[in-house]
Amino acid sequence: MTRTNTTDCNSHTNDSNNIKKLKRGFAYKLFYQQGVWPQNASLNDYYLAVSYTVRDRMQKMFLNSIRALQEKDSKIVGYLSAEFLMGPHLHNNLINLGLYDQVSRAVEESGLDIKQIIDHEEEPGLGNGGLGRLAACYLDSLATLQIPAIGYGIRYEFGMFDQEIENGWQKELGDRWLHPGNPWEFKKAHMAVEIGSGGYTERYTDDHGNLRVRWVPARMVKGIPYDTPVIGYRVNNVNLLRLWSAEAPKSFDFDDFNVGDYQGAVHEKIMAETITKVLYPNDEQFRGKELRLLQQYFFVSCSMQDMVRIHLFQFPNLDNFPDKFAVQLNDTHPAIAVPEFMRLLIDVHHYSWEQAWDIVTHTFAYTNHTLLPEALEKWSVDMLGRLLPRHLEIIYEINSRFLDLIRIKYPGDVDVVRRMSIIDESGERYVRMAHLACIGSHAINGVAELHTRLLKNHTLADFHRLWPDKLTNVTNGVTPRRWMVLSNPRLARLISSAIGDGWITDLYKLRKLEPLVDDPAFCEKWQQVKFENKQDICAMFSCDCGPVFNPYALFDVQVKRIHEYKRQHLNLLHIVNLYHRLKNNPDLDVPPRTFIFGGKAAPGYTMAKLIIKLINSVADVVNSDPDVKNRLQILFIPNFNVQIGHMLYPMADLSEQISLAGKEASGTGNMKFSMNGALTIGTLDGANVEIREEVAPENFFLFGMDVNAVEDLRRAGYNPQTIYNQNEGLKAAINLIAMGHFSHGDQELFRPLIDSLLYHDPYMVLADYQSYVECQQKVGEVFQDPGRWTKMAIRNAARMGKFSSDRSIADYCRKVWKVKPLPVELKLQRLPENGFKFP
Ligand code: CBF
Structure with a gap:
């Protein structure tokens, strides 16, 4: 899958020619498109000039792609x-085009900084x-x-x-x-x-x-x-x-x-x-x-x-x-595409109902995500x-x-x-859109094995009984281009230097890393990459007036939407419990930890917003408590988005995937973390199940109930208060919050959250609490053995082949869409000297 006939070439002369052209391109765009002199140009002008230049490089491929489609049908x-x-x-296009190095040199030689220009983009x-x-x-x-x-x-x-x-x-x-x-x-x-x-x-x-x-x-x-x-x-x-x-x-x-x-x-x-x-x-x-x-x-x-x-x-x-x-x-x-296409076919193009329905149901396929x-x-x-x-x-x-x-x-x-x-x-009366989608499609899929099983057995059981071949699974995946090459260049370089760069388009090739767990020099380099990634984050978020983050700590990260089913509050209860234990026993043998959170709450979701407030309130108290200095730190990174994800997945040691079993359809953050060498602490939910299967149980920290246990407990009658009364550690953590320890004595602020946990607990946080705390204890012990931890981390990354979106798309092509690749040749390389003759 290599680009054919491109002007990219490794030779030195070609490189310097290209760089010259790129520099001219920037100047041209600045002058003619932005209409400014360099001395008057803003960073935005430069960003636009660089982006337009790069975009021009994509145009010939784009136009040739359209031509290929027209010709090949x-x-x-x-x-x-x-x-x-x-x-x-910008960054992604540079990588996919193979132009990153040349453009960054051209930018540098023009007196600019590529990182500054890339970071300027509003995503x-x-x-x-x-x-x-x-x-x-x-x-x-x-x-x-x-x-x-x-x-x-x-x-x-x-x-x-x-x-x-x-x-x-x-x-x-x-x-x-x-x-x-x-x-x-x-x-x-x-x-x-x-x-x-x-x-x-x-x-x-x-x-x-x-x-x-x-x-x-x-x-x-x-x-x-x-x-x-x-x-x-x-x-x-x-x-x-x-x-x-x-x-x-x-x-x-x-x-x-x-x-x-x-x-x-x-x-x-x-x-x-x-x-x-x-x-x-x-x-x-x-x-x-x-x-x-x-x-x-x-x-x-x-x-x-x-x-x-x-x-x-x-x-x-x-x-x-x-x-x-x-x-x-x-x-x-x-x-709504189902009735809309029927309308177009019947009312506008005058097909009969039967003909139209045949066309519609052979056209659509539906993915369920929840x-x-x-x-x-x-x-x-x-x-x-x-x-x-x-x-x-x-x-x-x-x-x-x-x-x-x-x-x-x-x-x-x-x-x-x-x-x-x-x-x-x-x-x-309501129109159930999932039923409409199921009836109007020739294929339906869930996004992870467990999710698909639950669709078959519960949510869409009647449809599955009616059409046993219609419901299939396509496990989600993520692109290694953005989530490794772009966001973790240190790791990408290390991997490519060890096994070549074939893994970028065939992620199963990461398996070649496995034997290197026994190569001390490679393991040391792996650790160094993680450490430098962590240092970057510490430098970015430490400040003189607040906490100075410690890159030697275990970086324990939960970034995703804030939702009760994802159970950020379970994570918090463990943090409060750890804080409480460290205060009572300064000699407690646990590694230093930095807990990092990020995520947005829906503006009308009061409980999720209260969870954000609680994370920040606990952070304020813990980060300023000299008794736990350098041993326990908490950071809530605002405005979690793709750009911030680029920084966070590569530096995590531990990935928190702790939703109640049966609630997370798949998750994709779980895959991004593992690819970048984080170990997962997780429940048997969504794609966690398959991640654990791939990396092997000994390289995954499993805790909590599975879907059957959740169901059994619910049927038996779940009473969170019994658990609270019987678990001293949990009681202490909940009481600290309830008594206002993190809210300047205010006992009302977090009451809705505490009451919900004690009297309702829809996502069974308390039921999974003890198992989670014990599992976290194990995490701490393994982290204190860096050799063992590193081997586990390398094995995680090495076994992520299945979770490339290339595999998911290949599955869709084969199982659902029945489409084949159309390689594009660059027939039209450059514009004719004398312009076009218009037809
Ligand atoms: O399938 C992609 C993702 O979709 C959701 O975010 C969704 O919006 N329904 C699910 O919550 C995720 O589990 C899933 O990975």
Whole structure:
């Protein structure tokens, strides 16, 4: 998988030629695009000039990729996702293009600092967490594996909020990622599509005497695509991320404007633009907001219309659409695509219901990402009918035909009809989007073995019984380009020097590291890499007026969304317990530890916000207590995002994956940590199960109940107070918090959290507490034997082959999409001397 015909070459002359060209490129962009003299240019100007220069280098590959698609007529993956958490582009593009060294030299020779320029980029935070970041990893792997693909999503003007910590509390600030200018996107105004909402439907007879339905929307908006090229690693393939932005069909009403109704004149424009204004920051919490449904419909309709347009560019009709496009529904957020595509096929392209349904069900596949009942989307029938009247009719028709099938299959079983119906009629009527997605897709998948098993046995059991071959597993993965090469260059260099760099595109090759656990020189270098990574973080977060972090400590890290099911409070109870024990026994034989947290809470999730406050309150007391100085430290890193992840995964010793078994669908942070040589303390939840299988039980710190034990305990009647009363260490930790030790004597502040744990404890924190504390004790003991720890860490990294997103994408291609690679040749290398002759 090497780039063919590129101008990259290792020879010294070529290098210096390229560097010269790059420098000229920067100057050119600064002068002509930014319109500034170097002495007047801001850092942003330089960032833009460098980025535009790099983007130009991608263009020839992009245009050749389009040509290859047109010539070869191969199948394209359309990945529909409401979120794409791409992370900064510049650094990643430099790595994938193989231009990092040359560009950094050119930047340096121009008197600038590449790190400063890379760090200047505002990351596009167009996602909440795992789901959006997974979509981004998949785009990287699709391009790297040379699979033609388009990621379709929403160009939110404001992405994920920026988090600040004020007096220990989370404060949300609007993110302004577009403010400095986005050099990576191309606006394609001429490819705009029209999207309706509201209104009514009517029946009519067409010129041939056929009875048809037409939707007469009350409002229209325009969807404008913005394309970001996504380049694979060292290949010529460039795919597309196509994000849609909403605009009013006309800028504003001059009639209103002329009669003085200035506000009225711009009203329509403002209403239209609201659709793509902001990302809903709720991870795994369905809120049922009308604007959210509108967002979903907007991007789905834009994308389906776009794919239909691309298809009709090449073929006379849509009969063979499923041979040309495999469309993946990334969770239920885009599930409205099922009735939308039916509408396009029946109302616009005049297919019969049966023909249309055949095309639709051969096109879509659906990935489920959660088992949490509160995350499952169900839209009120009234709201959906008001916003999308034609779609509701189609959903009813799909449901009616589906339930007929169920009645034939299970005669007399009214309960199964009620359970499987797309419409939940237990109270107010709702449309169950997961059912719609299951019925409208030819394949359904979970994202880890355990998750898929639970889908089969519980959440989607009826569907699995009906269609035993439809539900399959594709375990998640992450891209080693961003999560190792880019974020941990020291480790990447060490690994490549030992086993070559083939592992970057074939992560199973990391297995070659295994014998090196017996090579003391290699182990020492491994330790040195980790130590230097830790030093970087200590330098960044230590300060004269606060704690000075100790790089020799065990770095124990939990970074992810703050949620009760992820149990950051279990981690805290252990910290408080350790603090208490150290205060009572200064000779306690435990290694120094630095506990690091990061993560955002949904703005309306009060308990999660209280957990953030508690972490910071415990940190304030512990970090300023001379009795535990250098032995126990706590750091909450604000605004956890992709960029901060780049720093944190490489420096962790211990990865906290401590959700209640059966709650985390997969997790992907767990994979990023292990790849970078952290050991995991975790439950048998999500992909932890498979990580443990791969690295072997002796290289994984397991604690807590498994899903069966959780179920048994729940059935037997769980009473957290009994556990509290019987466990002295736990009691001491809870009492310290409850009595106001970390809140200046205020016994009310953390009461909601304490009460929830003592009287309800929905995520069984107390039930797993003792097992967790004992496991942490073992972690401490092993850490005190650096030789043993290092071997375990190397084995973790060496066995991560399965968790590359390249493996996940290869699985999707084989099991679900039936697509093949399309290697791109660089036919058009450079522009013709005399320009083009336009057709
Ligand atoms: O599959 C990707 C990730 O998705 C979630 O973040 C989600 O939003 N449902 C899950 O919570 C993760 O377990 C999963 O890894």
